[in-house]
Amino acid sequence: MEAAYAITTDGLTKKFGDFIATNNITFQVKKGEIFGFLGANGAGKTTAMRMLCGLLKPSSGKATVAGYDVYTQTESIKLNIGYMSQRFSLYEDLTVSENIRFYGGIYGLTRSAIKTATAELLAKLALEKEAKSLVGSLPLGWKQKLSFSIAIIHNPAIVFLDEPTGGVDPITRRQFWDLIYEAAHAGVTVFVTTHYMDEAEYCDRVSIMVDGKIKALDTPAALKTTFGAATMNDVFLKLAREANQ
Amino acid sequence: MNPIVVQHISKQYKSVEALKDISFEVKAGELFGLIGPDGAGKTTLFRVLTTLLLADTGKAFVNGRDVVKDYKLIRREVGYMPGRFSLYQDLTVEENLKFFATIFNTSIKENYDLIRDIYVQIEPFKKRPAGKLSGGMKQKLALCCALVHKPEVLFLDEPTTGVDPVSRKEFWEMLQRLKSKGIAILVSTPYMDEANLCDQVALMQNGQLLQINTPKGVVDSFAQPMWAIRADNMYQLISTARAFEDTQSCYAFGDSLHITLTNGTAQEEALATYLKEKNPGLTMERIQPGIEDCFMYLMKN
Amino acid sequence: MKQFLQFLKKEFYHIFRDRRTLLILFGMPIVQIILFGFAITNEIHEAKFAVLDQSNDYYSTRLLQRFDHSAYFHRVKNLQSPNEIAKTFEEGDVKIVIVIPPQFGKTFFHERKSTIQLLADATDPNTATTLENYASSIINQYQKDITKEEKLPLTISTDYRLQYNPALKSVYMFVPGVMTLILMLVSAMMTSIAITREKELGTMEILLVSPLKPGLIIVGKVVPYIMLAFINAIIILVMGVFIFDMPIKGNLFLLLAECGLFVLTALSIGILISSITESQQTAMMISMVGLMMPTMLLSGFVFPIESMPLPLQIIANILPAKWFIIILKTIMLKGGGLMDVWKPTVILLGMTLVLQVISIRKFKIRLS
Structure with a gap:
């Protein structure tokens, strides 16, 4: 049973002094699932994500990521996850292939493995001609796609994406989601936060966090039915409005 | 003359053409949206209009004044909210507002009625440093700072980027109220869904305006018939739909895929039969395209 | 405004x-x-010094006792010949060497003046100058005291040399x-x-x-x-x-x-x-x-x-x-x-x- 889940949390809580950033959250993410992690600014998404990535020690509660404990096995967690955020993407002053080599090296890929991975990755993104270009000279959309592909270069069990599509044009955004689908299809669990509510619809299941707590968790279709809303945007607004009253 | 008049503005940075022959006008009391992804040239255009950059060619007038010659006058009369909410992070909410009021030779009291609706929402936190506010609060404070001197023209560069949907919605409601006070507003955004809230939109890509129209006009100009398709396994559906030989475009939109065909409705039946075969639970319906569909269509052509 | x-x-x-x-x-x-x-310029306590006492008479011993009693100096070595001076400095501990010429007391009384040589390690120039000042003042005081005792005008001149850094700047x-x-x-x-x-x-x-x-x-x-x-x-x-x-x-x-x-x-x-x-x-x-x-x-x-x-x-x-x-x-x-x-x-x-x-x-x- 345990093995069916990529992420499990049980009463996960993080306090900063008097402030409870993440309040007693419990959820499971199935293997190979695209899990949307939504919430307003300051709702505690980033804190929760950092705890799951092994960057922040929880105040209480349990959580495992890829079967490893977030208190004691953070090193193993880091080896088994990929991470990409809108802010952190790639080294702008290194070329495309240098970036790939660097990140491959960090995750202990062998030289030959990096070589094959580089060739595959460049072919998939149609970036062969740009292999020797500095990443800084690429358009934003290409950077984001490249960044995602590099985040999963070591075949992690789970990839965490923190607002990966901010500011990107609509076509690139779709192409980015094509990559996510493909990765999920290949068995990678995807844990993603986003501000685009239409993207929430692409997820298998979504959770919505309000003030440190998970207020709703289900498939997009079920959530829309429960809240009697036409779109995920309405679901989100209803939940957030409720919390304000 | 309209509050904002832009005539054939071009601007080049080294080898990059940031703006290519841009022309448009914004009327008093109009909310004009500049819609486009990062790197489209929106910020450059804002800087030209707020007198911070000189265009290579073309003319622009704000409040009837030339952006090159009368830059000093323009700087008194416009409100500008640059991207990334430029606030002093180490100053409190109140101190920030007071500072910006004073440098514009006014006080918070003088124009309080204009900012009241927004300020009451952040007032409980007025002793808090701006750096410790949430994104939505920062955005409201930045708007207050841009409004405190009662500008006649308001420039808002990506005011909703990185802000959650609730704050975004509230922000647009505030803009509607400001508009009713006769202020001309030029606002840029990467979010297509916000286009519908503007009176006029200009779709921008690679330094060019693809189309200037009302949101409804944009949608009406889209001549292609479009279908929304859905199935149990969406990943499977995307690959099969794209493999169909007459498929012109097929993109995910929320919980369905939007698909157009190369020859209009001629192959509708063929598509339905083809998809049904491979995708259990298929539904297919004719839909009215949205702004985002139009933008994607214009981008590709 | x-x-x-x-x-x-x-x-x-x-x-x-x-x-x-x-x-x-x-x-x-x-x-x-x-x-x-x-x-750099703090007062010096217990600075290590060495002595080459070539006369070893009553007056030289009394002078050196004053150095021994001073809080500023601490004698670590008695040298036997001038050849040892360079080596002593190279070892690094000793900051200043006091060289008393042969027949110090005798020349002192016969010629009413004598010369004492002070050699300071000026790799650290500020310390060297300070030490030199302290040493000179001890010697001056001694000279005054003896002059009083013997009721004779006597002079000890100090010939002091800074090793390694002759162009010393002000503290x-x-x-x-x-x-x-x-x-x-x-x-x-x-x-x-x-x-x-x-x-x-x-x-x-x-x-x-x-x-x-x-x-x-x-x-x-x-x-x-x-x-x-x-x-x-x-x-x-x-x-x-x-x-x-x-x-x-x-x-x-x-x-x-x-x-x-x-x-x-x-x-x-x-x-x-x-x-x-x-x-x-x-x-x-x-x-x-x-x-x-x-x-x-x-x-x-x-x-x-x-x-x-x-x-x-x-x-x-x-x-x-x-x-x-x-x-x-x-x-x-x-x-x-x-x-x-x-x-x-x-x-x-x-x-x-x-x-x-x-x-x-x-x-x-x-x-x-």
């Missing part, structure tokens, strides 16, 4: 809310003065040096960082789009640092005078006025740096490499200009710091008046004017 005052208020908020800036502003001068002051060098360094740091580096920070934050955009005159923005950013630099100058002077007995022989107002002039020079450099850089980091790097290092190394603060190769001596001339140190030394140590420092003052004034003209022309009313 109200705009300007509000601007100043904001600037002070920034300064007082940023602990790091505050630490640099007020911690640096104090720490530097203390470091330079105590590490008082560090107060003017630290003052120059700190004023440069506060004025040039802090202002350039403060201005580029606004560019980085994006607030410069709003300020430019506001009715504030660009000149006022610059003056507003600079005035707080003028005040802070001045406070710093006063802290350093007070510490120098009361803790390290640094004399101020000349006119205090002239001294402060010259400090004001140097602050302006440094500020002009800071403004110039900020107008050609976009980020705080670059501004800091340029200030560090372009200002701090030359000020430390080429202004005569650490290394005497006279002993530098000619090209460096020429470069030193374009450093405001060099001229300011000359002014400080002339006023503080020699008691010089305006007539004595008019030349470096005019040079500093000229530099300030040129820099201000350049930075005003460079300052942009737009972003590019």
